Amino acid sequence: MREVAIVGAGMTRFGEIWQSSLRDLFVEAATEAMRNASADHLDAMYVGNMSGGQFVGQEHLGPLMADHLGMAGIPAARVESACASGGVALRLAFMEVASGMSDLVLAAGVEKMNDGADVTAVLASAADQEAEAYHGITFPGLYAMIARAHMEAYGTTEEDMAAVSVKNHRHGALNPKAQFRREVTLEEVMNSSLVAAPLRLLHCSPVSDGAAAVLLCPLERAKEFTDRPVKIIGSGLATGSMALADRNEPAFLDSVSLSAGRAYKMAGIKPSDIDVVEVHDCFSIAEICCLEALCLVERGKGGEAARSGLTALGGKVPVNTSGGLKSKGHPVGATGVAQAIEIFEQLRGESGDRQVADASIGLAQNMGGSGASSAVHIFQRV
Amino acid sequence: MPSPRYWREIPSRYRLEASRCCGCGKVAYPARKVCPACGADDWKQIQLSRHGRVVTSTVIHVPPDDFLMEAPYAVAVVETSEGARLMVQVVDCEPAEVVPGTEVNLEFRLIRREGHGGILCYGYKGVPAG
Numbered sequence: 001m002r003e004v005a006i007v008g009a010g011m012t013r014f015g016e017i018w019q020s021s022l023r024d025l026f027v028e029a030a031t032e033a034m035r036n037a038s039a040d041h042l043d044a045m046y047v048g049n050m051s052g053g054q055f056v057g058q059e060h061l062g063p064l065m066a067d068h069l070g071m072a073g074i075p076a077a078r079v080e081s082a083c084a085s086g087g088v089a090l091r092l093a094f095m096e097v098a099s100g101m102s103d104l105v106l107a108a109g110v111e112k113m114n115d116g117a118d119v120t121a122v123l124a125s126a127a128d129q130e131a132e133a134y135h136g137i138t139f140p141g142l143y144a145m146i147a148r149a150h151m152e153a154y155g156t157t158e159e160d161m162a163a164v165s166v167k168n169h170r171h172g173a174l175n176p177k178a179q180f181r182r183e184v185t186l187e188e189v190m191n192s193s194l195v196a197a198p199l200r201l202l203h204c205s206p207v208s209d210g211a212a213a214v215l216l217c218p219l220e221r222a223k224e225f226t227d228r229p230v231k232i233i234g235s236g237l238a239t240g241s242m243a244l245a246d247r248n249e250p251a252f253l254d255s256v257s258l259s260a261g262r263a264y265k266m267a268g269i270k271p272s273d274i275d276v277v278e279v280h281d282c283f284s285i286a287e288i289c290c291l292e293a294l295c296l297v298e299r300g301k302g303g304e305a306a307r308s309g310l311t312a313l314g315g316k317v318p319v320n321t322s323g324g325l326k327s328k329g330h331p332v333g334a335t336g337v338a339q340a341i342e343i344f345e346q347l348r349g350e351s352g353d354r355q356v357a358d359a360s361i362g363l364a365q366n367m368g369g370s371g372a373s374s375a376v377h378i379f380q381r382v
Numbered sequence: 383m384p385s386p387r388y389w390r391e392i393p394s395r396y397r398l399e400a401s402r403c404c405g406c407g408k409v410a411y412p413a414r415k416v417c418p419a420c421g422a423d424d425w426k427q428i429q430l431s432r433h434g435r436v437v438t439s440t441v442i443h444v445p446p447d448d449f450l451m452e453a454p455y456a457v458a459v460v461e462t463s464e465g466a467r468l469m470v471q472v473v474d475c476e477p478a479e480v481v482p483g484t485e486v487n488l489e490f491r492l493i494r495r496e497g498h499g500g501i502l503c504y505g506y507k508g509v510p511a512g
């Protein structure tokens with residue numbers, strides 16, 4: 001396998017972007033990534049997207065996006081793994097470059113959620129349609145059941161979960177691309193309206209439009225495109241039981257644990273070597289469970305992490321310096337790539353007010369569904 | 383949605399039929415072809431008892447459009463005495479009172495009217511026991 005580097009990145013701001021269509025969003029992010037690396041062509045492209053078909057009635061995004069990028073003819077395909085679609089697109093691009101098959105590969109993600117679809121129902125199609133969605137469960141509902149199981153098993157409290165939202169909003173307030181650039185108080189989170197008990201509105205990531213793209217090439221060619229490439233040193237993908245009812249321990253995310261183990265092994269590092277982390281906080285409880293499955297905290301101790309300051313900027317393991325899905329926004333197919341961009345910029349020292357001092361190794365974890373799929377990538381400053 | 387989906391899913395959904403793995407004894411609901419625990423593909427059909435205990439639960443306040451008239455409603459993962467776990471709504475009670483450990487009976491009910499055709503969808507719901 002060849003060593004692989006990210007040499008350019010681009011993303012739209014995340015939010016309710018009424019004036020931009022699915023393709024507009026994609027082209028904006030992709031052209032910025034290519035300009036960022038002064039690249040004038042691509043050898044291949046992967047487009048992470050959860051549900052263009054249900055959100056805006058548009059499938060077949062590989063050729064559509066290649067065409068609108070002015071690159072009709074290149075190999076391009078859309079990749080789907082629910083909310084982990086972006087992370088899986090990144091993994092496929094990584095594999096294609098590592099294998100020697102292609103040199104310049106774009107990994108992108110895009111979602112247009114604010115165009116009138118029944119978003120709750122579309123997202124629920126990433127759950128088990130026959131055993132779960134049929135009975136009226138929603139995604140906040142699935143994570144609420146995970147939260148209640150975590151509270152039962154470990155004594156985790158609503159305050160613990162609210163502290164995750166407070167922290168991520170504090171980070172997101174510093175991010176110019178974030179959907180919600182404002183802080184929230186613990187009281188505001190605790191008093192926000194119930195979405196799926198015990199989860200409230202401010203425990204939930206928003207409905208967002210947005211796109212993100214990164215350009216990959218072999219490390220040996222990276223200097224042609226940038227002075228500050230970032231190496232991808234580990235990639236892990238895993239699946240778990242689709243239905244929550246089929247998991248012995250609903251509060252433990254097996255796929256996250258498996259994908260992390262694979263990425264750590266490939267990278268040859270330990271969890272304690274990580275300087276900065278992006279995890280899939282689609283709901284506050286998800287960040288708590290992901291920290292445990294990534295072995296960044298002991299099992300059952302995830303609830304304390306945000307409250308104690310461990311995971312805040314300035315803490316020992318800063319988590320979701322971008323604001324996370326909660327504050328930055330969660331255009332589902334774009335999220336995995338946007339997480340990689342936050343780590344890319346952190347390792348290049350480009351994160352401004354959010355910069356983690358002297359960060360050299362970072363990790364991004366992107367989850368699909370209620371945890372049925374997870375992609376983990378580990379990055380290192382060159 | 384094409385109608386064959388409905389009759390295909392009936393054995394588990396209408397009759398609470400599950401299957402027990404002849405290799406390791408695992409109970410799968412709905413029935414599967416391959417055992418997720420041991421990989422065997424030899425199964426014995428069983429009937430789940432209509433009684434179980436809540437493993438974890440939530441109350442849905444923001445539902446999908448098809449369930450707008452129902453909200454707020456409780457949804458729970460319920461484990462039956464055979465060891466099968468299924469996700470069901472729990473009704474005929476205060477939704478907030480459905481918590482881990484709550485004992486429920488499983489009763490055949492209307493789940494929803496689906497899509498523009500208004501197809502009636504039936505299945506099991508939990509009702510707190512006693």
Ligand SMILES: [Zn+2]
Pocket residue numbers: 403404405406407408417418419420421422
């Ligand atoms: Zn078996």
